[in-house]
Amino acid sequence: MNNRISGALRSPVTFSVLAGVVIGALFLLGTGADPVTAYQAVLTGALGADGIGSTLSTGTSVLGMALALAIPLRAGLINLGGDGQLVLGGITAAVTGLYVPLPAPLAVTLALLAGMAAGAAYAALAALCENHLGVPLLVSSLLLSYPAVSLASYLARYPLKEPGSSLPQTRALPEGVALPAFGDSTVTVGLVLVLLAAAGYWFTDRRTAFGYEIRMTGLNPRFSAYAGVERRGLTLKLMAVSGALSGLVGAIGVLSFPYRFVDGSLTAPGYTWTGLTAALLAAAAPLGTVIASLFFAVLQVGGLAMERTTEVPRELTQVLQAIVIVFLAARLRFPSRLWRRRKEAV
Amino acid sequence: MFLDSDLLMSALRALTPILLAALGGALCERAGVFNIGLEGMMLLGCFTSVATSWFTGSPWLGVLAAALAAAAYSLILAVGAVTLRGDAVVLGIAMNLLAVGLTSFLLRTVFGVQGTFDDPTLAGLPLVGGFTPLAYLAWAAVAVAALLLSRHVWGLRLRGVGEAPDAAATLGVSPAKYKYGAVLVSGVLCGLAGAQLALGNVTLFSENMTAGRGWIAVVAVMLGRAAPLGVLLAALLFGLAEAAGFRLQGVGLPQQATDAAPYVVTLAALFLSTARRRRRRTPTSGVAA
Numbered sequence: 001m002n003n004r005i006s007g008a009l010r011s012p013v014t015f016s017v018l019a020g021v022v023i024g025a026l027f028l029l030g031t032g033a034d035p036v037t038a039y040q041a042v043l044t045g046a047l048g049a050d051g052i053g054s055t056l057s058t059g060t061s062v063l064g065m066a067l068a069l070a071i072p073l074r075a076g077l078i079n080l081g082g083d084g085q086l087v088l089g090g091i092t093a094a095v096t097g098l099y100v101p102l103p104a105p106l107a108v109t110l111a112l113l114a115g116m117a118a119g120a121a122y123a124a125l126a127a128l129c130e131n132h133l134g135v136p137l138l139v140s141s142l143l144l145s146y147p148a149v150s151l152a153s154y155l156a157r158y159p160l161k162e163p164g165s166s167l168p169q170t171r172a173l174p175e176g177v178a179l180p181a182f183g184d185s186t187v188t189v190g191l192v193l194v195l196l197a198a199a200g201y202w203f204t205d206r207r208t209a210f211g212y213e214i215r216m217t218g219l220n221p222r223f224s225a226y227a228g229v230e231r232r233g234l235t236l237k238l239m240a241v242s243g244a245l246s247g248l249v250g251a252i253g254v255l256s257f258p259y260r261f262v263d264g265s266l267t268a269p270g271y272t273w274t275g276l277t278a279a280l281l282a283a284a285a286p287l288g289t290v291i292a293s294l295f296f297a298v299l300q301v302g303g304l305a306m307e308r309t310t311e312v313p314r315e316l317t318q319v320l321q322a323i324v325i326v327f328l329a330a331r332l333r334f335p336s337r338l339w340r341r342r343k344e345a346v
Numbered sequence: 347m348f349l350d351s352d353l354l355m356s357a358l359r360a361l362t363p364i365l366l367a368a369l370g371g372a373l374c375e376r377a378g379v380f381n382i383g384l385e386g387m388m389l390l391g392c393f394t395s396v397a398t399s400w401f402t403g404s405p406w407l408g409v410l411a412a413a414l415a416a417a418a419y420s421l422i423l424a425v426g427a428v429t430l431r432g433d434a435v436v437l438g439i440a441m442n443l444l445a446v447g448l449t450s451f452l453l454r455t456v457f458g459v460q461g462t463f464d465d466p467t468l469a470g471l472p473l474v475g476g477f478t479p480l481a482y483l484a485w486a487a488v489a490v491a492a493l494l495l496s497r498h499v500w501g502l503r504l505r506g507v508g509e510a511p512d513a514a515a516t517l518g519v520s521p522a523k524y525k526y527g528a529v530l531v532s533g534v535l536c537g538l539a540g541a542q543l544a545l546g547n548v549t550l551f552s553e554n555m556t557a558g559r560g561w562i563a564v565v566a567v568m569l570g571r572a573a574p575l576g577v578l579l580a581a582l583l584f585g586l587a588e589a590a591g592f593r594l595q596g597v598g599l600p601q602q603a604t605d606a607a608p609y610v611v612t613l614a615a616l617f618l619s620t621a622r623r624r625r626r627r628t629p630t631s632g633v634a635a
Contacts, residue, residue, distance in 0.1 A: 031455055078435065134620035135613070138382070138435065139568070142561055143613045147606035154602035273443055280436055313454035318447030325440035329433050330426035 013281060016327035017295075024320040033310040042317075045305020046298040053185040057256070058269070059297035060191045064249035065275025066293040067197055070284040071245070072137075072238040074205065075217040079242050081141030082272035084148030085123050089115035089247025091152040093254045094261035095160070097173040104176035111177070112193075112251045119247020120240040122148060127239035131232040137239070149267060156263040168263035179255045190252035197245060202286035214238065218284070246272075270318070274300060277321050281328060296321060353589050355476060359547060361585030362481045363388065363556075366539035367563035368570070368577045369484075369491050370532025375572040376495060377528035378508035378521075382438035383423050384536050385560025386445030387416040391540020393449040396463065396551040397456060405469045405545050409480065413537035419445070420533025428525045442560070450553050462552035470549035471542070478546040480538055487535070491574040504528060536560070558609070565612050569619055580615070587611035 008014065025035035046055045065082055072079045093115035100107050122144065129140035157168045179188040205211040217224040217234060225231060253266050274296050281295075282288030299321065303314035367384045374381035391412035399408030422441055427434040457463045471478040495501035504524050506514040511521040543559070544551050562584050569583075570576025591604030 027451075078439075080439075129613075129617075133617050134623070135616050136568075139561070139565055139616070140613070142558075143565065143609050143616075146558060146609040150602040150606035154600055157602070158600060276439070277443065280439075313451050315447055315451040315454060319444065319451055320447075322440050322444030322447050326422060326426070326437065326444060329436035329440055330422075330430045331432045 012328055012331055016281070016324045019327045020320045020324035023323050024316060027316055027319065028310070028312060031312050033312045038306050038310045038312060041306040041309040042299065042302030044302075045308075046302035051301055051305060053187055055297050055301045056191055057186040057188070058301050059294055060187070060194050061249050061253060061269070061271040062274050062278065062297045062300070063198065063290060063293040064190075064194045064245055064252065065271045066278040066282075066289050067194070067201055067275075068242045068245035068249065069272075069276045070279035070282065070286075070289045071201060071214075072235075072242045073218070073279050073284040075214045075234060075238055076221060077235060077238060078138050079123065079126070079141050079239060080138055080276075081123065081126055081145040081148075082246050082275065083267050084141075084145030085119040085243040085246035086250040086253075086266050086272060087152040088122050088148050089119040089250030090254045090266050091155055091160075091170075091250075091261050092118035092247070093251035094170050094173070097177045097255065098160075098171060104174070107174075107177045108179065108255060111255060112248065115247040115251025115254070116244040117247070119250065120244035123239040123243020123246065124236055127236045131235060137235065141239075152261070153263045156261055160261075162260075169258075170261045173255070173259045177255070178259050179252065181256070186257055188252065188256045190256060193248065193252065197248070198286060198290050201289075205286050269300070274321065277325055280325055353586075353593060356592065357582065357585035357589035358481070359477065359585075360588040361581045362478070362484050363539040363543040363547065364559055364563050364566060364584050365484045365578060365581040366480070366487065366535045366542065367532075367560055368566035368581055369487055369574060370535035370539075371563055371567040372570065372572040372574060372577050373491065373504070373528045374532050375567050376508045377504050377525045378511060379423070379427055379525050379529055380434045380438070381423060381529065381532055382435060382561075382564050383420070383441035384532070384563045385556050385558070386438075386442035387419055387533055387536035388540040388543065388560045388563075389442075389445040389449055389554065389556045390419050391416045391537035392544035392555055393452060393540075393551055394537070395541035396468065396544045397452070399469050399545060400463075400465070403469055405471045405541075408469075408545055409471070409538065409541040412541040413534045416537030416540065417530050417533035420529050420536070424526045424529040428522050428529070446554050449551075453551065453553065460553075462550060464550040464552075468549050470545045478542060480542040480546055483538070484542075488574045488578050495574065500524075539563075562608065562612055565616060569612075569615055583615055584608050584612060 021039075025039075028035040028038050045051045065086070068085070069079055069082060093111040096111040096114040097107055100110055102110065123141070126137060126141035126144050129135040129144075130137040133140075153168070156170055160170045162169055162171045179190050181188045205215065213224065213229045213234065216227065217229055217231070221231070249271065250266055254261050275293070278292035278296050279289055282292040299317040303317035306312060306316070307314040367388050370387075371381050371384050394415040395405075395408035395412035397408075398411035399405045402408070419441070423434065423437050426432040426437045453463060454460055471480065474482070493501075495505060503514065503519045504527070506517075507519060507521040507524040514521055514524075539559075540556070543556065563581075566577050566580035566584065569580035570578070587608040591607040594607075595601060595604045
């Protein structure tokens with residue numbers, strides 16, 4: 001157990017996070033702010049009574065996207081088209097919610113499912129490009145993302161635009177077509193859905209043959225191919241699940257405040273990239289992805305509080321996130337010799 | 347009427363940043379380093395060139411600073427992927443994210459604005475015969491890169507390092523040295539691409555202004571099979587798509603359609619080229635199987 005703890009403390013993850021925090025502190029000093037005050041502001045802003053609701057609703061989207069990107073990543077596949085799948089899910093959910101003449105609970109369910117289906121279909125398209133047209137997934141998913149974002153933007157600005165509004169947004173969903181919120185907060189049932197998805201991912205990863213196939217493909221694609229894992233099928237399935245989750249995040253976004261599709265509101269906060277960062281930090285492990293998502297949601301929300309108290313731009317948290325991944329990818333860790341000497345001294 | 351000289355001119359202007367970045371990507375590809383950090387290095391070049399031009403009043407110093415800054419930034423990839431043997435794909439993604447965060451952060455701390463920095467007194471690059479000097483430099487770079495890769499000992503060694511690093515090492519050629527060189531040159535070229543974008547194509551800096559051009563450059567490397575002339579053709583295709591997009595906007599198509607056009611065209615070109623290659627390869631692979 002002791003070994004396990006020292007191993008975890010010495011792991012590249014700890015090193016990267018600490019390096020990010022230290023470099024972030026240098027940035028803060030560079031702008032003349034006090035790092036301790038700034039980091040305190042991040043924590044109190046994100047976890048205090050005023051911020052926790054915001055952290056949980058941001059966390060819903062971040063965790064959703066992190067799971068969406070972690071699932072293919074577990075098999076070594078990188079889906080860079082999260083933004084496109086996200087907005088398609090959102091706009092499809094908005095159209096369903098607006099035009100399906102069903103009682104509200106059914107309309108909500110249908111909107112969620114439609115959003116998931118749209119995201120899944122679009123992500124599957126990227127997988128087909130890799131499987132049958134020889135375009136690497138990394139590139140096909142990213143290039144497909146741009147036209148999808150443009151399409152959703154067009155729909156929200158022209159055919160579906162709210163008449164008389166100066167904003168690029170659709171009409172508000174009918175009364176009651178919304179995810180129930182907890183109390184007066186902005187936290188909705190969406191959080192529960194995303195946590196259920198995380199639990200499902202954990203179970204699949206740990207307890208099923210399919211999860212084992214995914215992990216083995218990630219660790220050694222040639223071994224898993226030799227053992228009979230059909231790569232094309234796996235890519236297609238994983239991308240469909242990934243897209244479905246991205247679409248779900250989009251649908252949750254539309255079915256929560258302000259209950260409509262607003263152009264840019266799903267992509268501007270950078271959920272896709274924060275999610276990808278979280279998934280990479282956790283090496284796509286289910287529990288780790290949840291923890292990393294919470295960490296980044298705290299940073300993102302706390303960044304606003306930091307900006308208010310220290311006047312340091314909140315973009316600093318984005319810098320910090322990226323630095324963590326740079327260090328992680330470079331596989332830096334504390335040298336073991338240094339660590340041992342320290343332990344002896346203790 | 348549609349395919350006139352105006353369109354060609356604007357296509358050539360649109361292609362310059364892509365071409366510079368893609369040439370850098372092609373060199374890395376040849377040296378065996380998968381460089382998808384082009385977008386981030388370019389964005390950093392955009393910001394550095396604008397900031398330097400603004401504070402010194404000289405766009406030339408801006409170009410120089412952009413090249414140096416992007417080259418320094420490319421060391422992340424060189425050290426991370428070559429020396430520490432980290433994952434080049436993840437490093438590239440992280441570099442792109444870091445560049446977006448860093449330039450947005452600096453935009454607010456240095457200029458105190460959010461979104462876009464735009465000032466009429468910001469000095470851009472002069473035009474010579476309708477193009478910036480960087481555009482001519484880009485075309486010259488195609489020729490230099492082509493000759494280097496096919497004729498010069500450096501180019502041959504670079505290719506050797508990419509294709510068989512162990513064999514190259516046995517012959518006394520240090521793979522790490524050539525890989526570092528390729529990555530640093532790609533940094534310089536991406537810095538120039540950023541300067542061209544921010545001081546040539548327009549004269550301003552806005553957050554995430556590269557808007558996927560670095561990724562288009564990555565695709566151009568694939569389409570052109572990492573050969574300088576192939577990369578030039580691929581970049582030309584993108585330039586034409588962007589220019590045609592602007593033209594279509596003039597006849598009433600919504601901006602979103604023209605925004606999407608370059609990506610759709612690039613993807614379609616990628617399909618066609620890989621489909622042709624696969625068909626050609628089918629008989630031989632049939633034998634091998």
